[in-house]
Amino acid sequence: MRFLFFYIFLGAFLNAQTVTGKVLSQYDRSPVPYARIGIDTEENGTIADEQGNYTLDLSTVNKDLNVTVAVGGFDKFSVPINSFLQSSTHIILLKEKVKDITEVTITPKRFKDKHWGVDSKSKKILFATYPERKKEKEEQSRELAIKFSNKRKVKIQKIHLNVADFQTDVPVELRINVYDEKDNLPNESVLYKDVTAVLTKDSIIDGTFTLDVSDYDIYVNSDFFVSIQFMNFFKGHIFLSGALLKTVFKRKYYGSWEKSSVASPAINIDVKVEK
Numbered sequence: 001m002r003f004l005f006f007y008i009f010l011g012a013f014l015n016a017q018t019v020t021g022k023v024l025s026q027y028d029r030s031p032v033p034y035a036r037i038g039i040d041t042e043e044n045g046t047i048a049d050e051q052g053n054y055t056l057d058l059s060t061v062n063k064d065l066n067v068t069v070a071v072g073g074f075d076k077f078s079v080p081i082n083s084f085l086q087s088s089t090h091i092i093l094l095k096e097k098v099k100d101i102t103e104v105t106i107t108p109k110r111f112k113d114k115h116w117g118v119d120s121k122s123k124k125i126l127f128a129t130y131p132e133r134k135k136e137k138e139e140q141s142r143e144l145a146i147k148f149s150n151k152r153k154v155k156i157q158k159i160h161l162n163v164a165d166f167q168t169d170v171p172v173e174l175r176i177n178v179y180d181e182k183d184n185l186p187n188e189s190v191l192y193k194d195v196t197a198v199l200t201k202d203s204i205i206d207g208t209f210t211l212d213v214s215d216y217d218i219y220v221n222s223d224f225f226v227s228i229q230f231m232n233f234f235k236g237h238i239f240l241s242g243a244l245l246k247t248v249f250k251r252k253y254y255g256s257w258e259k260s261s262v263a264s265p266a267i268n269i270d271v272k273v274e275k
Helices: 002-016 081-086 136-141
Strands: 018-025 036-039 045-047 053-057 066-069 077-080 091-094 111-117 126-129 142-148 154-168 172-182 185-189 195-199 208-212 224-230 236-244 248-252 258-260 263-265 267-274
Touching: 045 053, 045 136, 066 081, 077 081, 077 091, 111 142, 111 154, 136 142, 136 224, 142 172, 142 263, 142 267, 154 172, 154 224, 195 208, 224 267, 248 263
Parallel strands: 018 091
Antiparallel strands: 018 053, 036 045, 036 066, 066 077, 111 267, 126 236, 142 224, 142 248, 154 208, 154 236, 154 267, 172 185, 172 195, 172 224, 236 263, 248 258
């Protein structure tokens, strides 16, 4: 009887380590779709669905670490796992960032147009994404970033992805982030709004998908990184063009950024640069 009680207790304890909840905006309680819920410095976690719902297994993780959610446009959410488990509710409320930059008037005399980044349209050097062949959550959590060296005030106008092949059964949700730099790695998001887009075959013109972010007021005045993350599950594949001997930074969930200088995906941007 004691052994039976022990196993029942153990099962209840382990079940208590798996939590379900929802990721919402604190401002209006609207869902934050496809948010990554992860463990600080670890390559594990889960992805919320389009309604912000999630299930997170914490039974085998170090309880001294933090549960973390970082979405562009929101303050970073981070709490100790033990505190998170003891909470009566697992609704994660993300607080919207308060814009603390002054408005800048873009005039031809003060700013000039520039095009930066990797422009390759190669069909031989490719960055492939096909969730059905890999672990779905790991593929959704993968984030790729490239660095832009910069010493002036810059406003990002458009972000382009060169797509060599796109074969999916559903439209693909894309999240873009912009980070400042620390120790030559992506650091904190500079966005004041979550930047997402829907990628379809029709939205790819002459091998390029373009997202106009001119209304997002994305300003940087030092080195920065632009990242991409394909968020929802799909059957099929996406092949981004790549270029050899270029550098890419990549991570899963909130694990450490890894730097690779073998090849980089073709991410390029249109900017206005202060003269």
